[in-house]
Every structure is written in C-alpha cells, then in structure tokens.
Amino acid sequence: xxxxxxxxxxxxxxxxxxxxxxxxxxxxxxxxxxxxxxxxxxxxxxxxxxxxxxxxxxxxxxxxxxxxxxxxxxxxxxxxxxxxxxxxxxxxxxxxxxxxxxxxxxxxxxxxxxxxxxxxxxxxxxxxxxxxxxxxxxxxxxxxxxxxxxxxxxxxxxxxxxxxxxxxxxxxxxxxxxxxxxxxxxxxxxxxxxxxxxxxxxxxxxxxxxxxxxxxxx
Ligand code: AP5
Numbered sequence: 001x002x003x004x005x006x007x008x009x010x011x012x013x014x015x016x017x018x019x020x021x022x023x024x025x026x027x028x029x030x031x032x033x034x035x036x037x038x039x040x041x042x043x044x045x046x047x048x049x050x051x052x053x054x055x056x057x058x059x060x061x062x063x064x065x066x067x068x069x070x071x072x073x074x075x076x077x078x079x080x081x082x083x084x085x086x087x088x089x090x091x092x093x094x095x096x097x098x099x100x101x102x103x104x105x106x107x108x109x110x111x112x113x114x115x116x117x118x119x120x121x122x123x124x125x126x127x128x129x130x131x132x133x134x135x136x137x138x139x140x141x142x143x144x145x146x147x148x149x150x151x152x153x154x155x156x157x158x159x160x161x162x163x164x165x166x167x168x169x170x171x172x173x174x175x176x177x178x179x180x181x182x183x184x185x186x187x188x189x190x191x192x193x194x195x196x197x198x199x200x201x202x203x204x205x206x207x208x209x210x211x212x213x214x215x216x217x218x
Pocket of ligand 1: 009010011012013014015016017018033034035037055056058060062066087088090127129130131139141142144145174200201202203204207
C-alpha cells in the first residue's frame, strides 16, 4: 500500500533530518519543498528567481506556484509507492490541494502527519548552527550533529554552507509566518485523525524511534 506522510512542525524542529532517515528506512522519496526551491534557485530558473525573493524575506512562496511544483514532482514514477512530504503543505489551501493531487496523480492519500515540536529557543539555536550540503541538501549542525570532517558532507563530500535564510532576523520571520499560516494545519489534521505529536527536543535517534513506531501503528 502507498505511504504518504506529511511532516509538520516549525522551522528547525528537525523535519528534514527525520524525513531523510524515514525515507531511507521506508524506501520512498523525500520531497522537501525548501530543497526543490533551492535547487531552482541554484539553476537560476524562472521559478527559482521568483521563489528567491520570498525565501530571502522568510515569507511563503505563493500557493499556486508551490502546489504546481509539488504536483509535478508527485507525478514522477518513484512516488507511486509513497513519499515523505517535508515542508508541504504549509497552508490550508496547500493541504486541500495535496488531497486532490494524491487522488488524481498517485491514487493515494495522506496517511500520517507527524507533528514534530521543540521549544522556540531550541529552534533558534538549531538554525543558527545548521550546515547544509551544497550538492543534495544533507543537513548537519556545528555542535549538535557535526560532520565527520569539518566543512564537508559525510555522504557526498560536497561543501557545507550556512543558508542565507538562517540569519537571526529571517529565522524570527519564518517562525512568525509558521505561527500565522501553518499552525491551523495542526487542527486540520487532528480533526482528520492523522496527527501524531512527536517531541523533537530529544536525540535524533530517539525521535526517529517514535516516528517509526507511529508509522508501524498506522
Ligand atoms: P524549508 O527549507 O522547508 O525550511 P523550514 O520549514 O523553515 O524548515 P527547516 O529546514 O528550517 O527546518 P527542519 O524542521 O527541516 O529542521 P532540520 O531537520 O534542518 O523552507 C525554506 C523556505 O522555502 C520557506 O521559508 C519558504 O519561503 C519556502 N517554502 C518551503 N516550503 C514551502 C511551502 N510549502 N509553501 C510556501 N513556501 C515554502 O534541523 C535543523 C537543525 O537542527 C539542523 O542543524 C539539524 O542537524 C539539527 N537537528 C535536527 N534534529 C535534531 C535533534 N533531534 N537534536 C539536535 N539537533 C537536531
């Protein structure tokens, strides 16, 4: 059966870190809308140029652009068995759109929505120290989750860099945007019986264990 999982939570909660582990364990793609936008920005595509101005401010890219990009990604054959959606949906319009897209394009539906939480001070510390790999977006932290060799990705050897939108000012804006536009999805998915709350303020392996237990219980 297809397994479509939506990772919900504030910036820095660990959605991307956990989505990468789950995707490997479940052998399904990890679809991060942030990574897709950053890919387009590196390629300097029209979509990348449009997304850049919103991302630099810490605002959401408009729904119609984001929904079209995700729809195109989900139409690819590797998504037929399922996918981990990381950072999407982020608005009620996106949540409604994904239901239609999964029905039309994948003949599936969202099965589980882990809501990963952590205190605000933890979020800010994590994002201030985050390092991201240039090639594929693998994620590290200077002290909490360091690479084996400083400045180099363990997986593909590419350079690690600090995202521009991880500056203190933009992080504050991203957390505000999350509170205003994404938190309504907590009740949206709770009402549908899909939400599972996961305490993300623990070691990475412990969070993964809870997530895998939630997947198995589903
Ligand atoms: P995006 O890239 O999705 O950013 P985000 O949602 O703000 O999430 P983050 O990537 O910051 O955090 P995360 O929860 O994945 O944490 P991570 O695992 O990296 O989006 C960027 C921008 O793109 C948005 O602002 C918006 O403009 C645009 N965008 C994206 N999707 C969109 C959409 N659907 N609609 C419209 N616009 C959209 O971990 C953070 C750090 O903590 C890392 O250093 C990690 O090593 C460390 N860490 C993780 N877990 C632990 C742990 N348990 N213990 C210790 N350290 C940990």
